Amino acid sequence: MSHMEEAPAKGLSRRAFLSLGAAAAAVAAGSSLAGCAPTPRFIEGNSMTYGEAEGQASAGTNVIHNVKDTSWMTQPTEVTDFAAEYDCDAVVCGLGFAGTTASRELAEQGKKVIVIEKQPEDTYAATGNEFASLNAAILKKRGVPAIDPVEFYQNFMKITSNMPNPSLVMKFAQNSEANSNWYLEPLSEEDFATMTTAFFPPTEHQMSELSGIKFWPSVCSFYGGCNQTKIVGMNHDIAKQHGAEFLYGTTGEYLIMEDGKVAGIVAKSDAGYIKVNCRAVVLSCGGMGGNPEMMAYFMPDMAQALVEGEQLSSMSANDGRGVQMAYWAGAH
Numbered sequence: 001m002s003h004m005e006e007a008p009a010k011g012l013s014r015r016a017f018l019s020l021g022a023a024a025a026a027v028a029a030g031s032s033l034a035g036c037a038p039t040p041r042f043i044e045g046n047s048m049t050y051g052e053a054e055g056q057a058s059a060g061t062n063v064i065h066n067v068k069d070t071s072w073m074t075q076p077t078e079v080t081d082f083a084a085e086y087d088c089d090a091v092v093c094g095l096g097f098a099g100t101t102a103s104r105e106l107a108e109q110g111k112k113v114i115v116i117e118k119q120p121e122d123t124y125a126a127t128g129n130e131f132a133s134l135n136a137a138i139l140k141k142r143g144v145p146a147i148d149p150v151e152f153y154q155n156f157m158k159i160t161s162n163m164p165n166p167s168l169v170m171k172f173a174q175n176s177e178a179n180s181n182w183y184l185e186p187l188s189e190e191d192f193a194t195m196t197t198a199f200f201p202p203t204e205h206q207m208s209e210l211s212g213i214k215f216w217p218s219v220c221s222f223y224g225g226c227n228q229t230k231i232v233g234m235n236h237d238i239a240k241q242h243g244a245e246f247l248y249g250t251t252g253e254y255l256i257m258e259d260g261k262v263a264g265i266v267a268k269s270d271a272g273y274i275k276v277n278c279r280a281v282v283l284s285c286g287g288m289g290g291n292p293e294m295m296a297y298f299m300p301d302m303a304q305a306l307v308e309g310e311q312l313s314s315m316s317a318n319d320g321r322g323v324q325m326a327y328w329a330g331a332h
């Protein structure tokens, strides 16, 4: 979820951009869901099999990942007994960077927002500590050279073989400056004093271009006293000041659908299941890096390229539940 402070050249308001972002996110998710059902190949190796055709026994002894495991597609049984019930305009499920910015934006717009985050409040942590920014005020202030958003866009599309959604990349490039400034707004001088920028100031032999591919120093790195957990916390506080309610230690389970539209979400907390009735749910639960079965399904080529002793894994604890919830609700 990105954010736009000022209307860009095309005249979109921040509010319009938010809804466009949500739509674009849905489209992006869809490209990996229904649009491209993978055609798994089944490699029967000497000692292991990375996928089994239906009814076919494994030739190996060490089945690591079944690229045809579709168990994630099955929605859990409907819950009817709730410990608590809430009403609001919008639920933000998942409080990473996307959920943080979405909840603050929606609350600032005057929406009644409930945030659902599975991590407990006392151990809550953001993931990662630095982010790329085109022309954030703090970078300009330190003399970091300005980046032309269109040149950045062209470079980005080149190094990614034109595969990403071009309009999303252009939106990032055009709105990064305003979004970065908005996100960093609550920081004090002391907070900024702990920020560094990788590759700036440049070293004597630092390259800014290699075979036509450009590099820019443009990172806001927060590895000091002010880390990303602190910064998202400041943004959460702004959302709370605008009335957003945060439910930590609560895990989104599935969306409630009525007449083909989202009508709420069922979540689980220590007290039991809760039901939140709302007009919209922002699914911002991160990816599926903590779910080897889903990764094998969506990346059968990688699953089958593993050698004995390896397995699909990532540093992420996100288990793909957000993608599952969207899929069960009919997302493509």
Ligand SMILES: Cc1cc2nc3c(=O)[nH]c(=O)nc-3n(C[C@H](O)[C@H](O)[C@H](O)COP(=O)(O)OP(=O)(O)OC[C@H]3O[C@@H](n4cnc5c(N)ncnc54)[C@H](O)[C@@H]3O)c2cc1C
Pocket: 093, 094, 095, 096, 097, 098, 099, 116, 117, 118, 119, 127, 128, 129, 130, 131, 132, 250, 251, 252, 253, 284, 285, 286, 287, 315, 316, 318, 319, 321, 322
């Ligand atoms: C170890 C690590 C270090 C990284 N470092 C960097 C870096 O320095 N710079 C960089 O640009 N990128 C970095 N990345 C990538 C970056 O962290 C991600 O791209 C980014 O966090 C994605 O943001 P997000 O809001 O989509 O998801 P996340 O930030 O992952 O947030 C998802 C949130 O949803 C919550 N959640 C998940 N499922 C549920 C559920 N069912 N119900 C309720 N809540 C749920 C999670 O607890 C989490 O708080 C790093 C990634 C990892 C794993």
